[in-house]
Amino acid sequence: MPVTWCYDVEDEQKFCNPGFPIGCYVTEAGRPKDACIVNPNFNEKDAFYIFNHVDITIHYHIVEHEQLGARLVAAKIEPKSFQSPDCSGGPKFLKNKQTGVFDIKYTYSVKFVVSTMKSPWSV
Structure with missing residues (x-):
């Protein structure tokens, strides 16, 4: 399942995309591109922000009559950017003209949520 x-987005609505970005760019003029629009702290000019942490929420439906007992209903992702592997500090970014070796730690968290929505594959 993707x-x-x-x-x-505007008017307190949500927009959902399959997949998720691994980073984004803020132009030399300070204009956020792509996924950088979702975080006002992405304001360093001419910089690439790295989404090095992912919060994963697994939604599942309990199935009484099956041996496995549950079915995956949805998997939702929230990519984030942190300076530190303990998910602290401001967002992790690299200046566009920066050179050298970069050490980027990637982390994730997983949360399981029982859903009332039935599995899209159940009959």
């Missing part, structure tokens, strides 16, 4: 990335 994962879904949802984010807020």
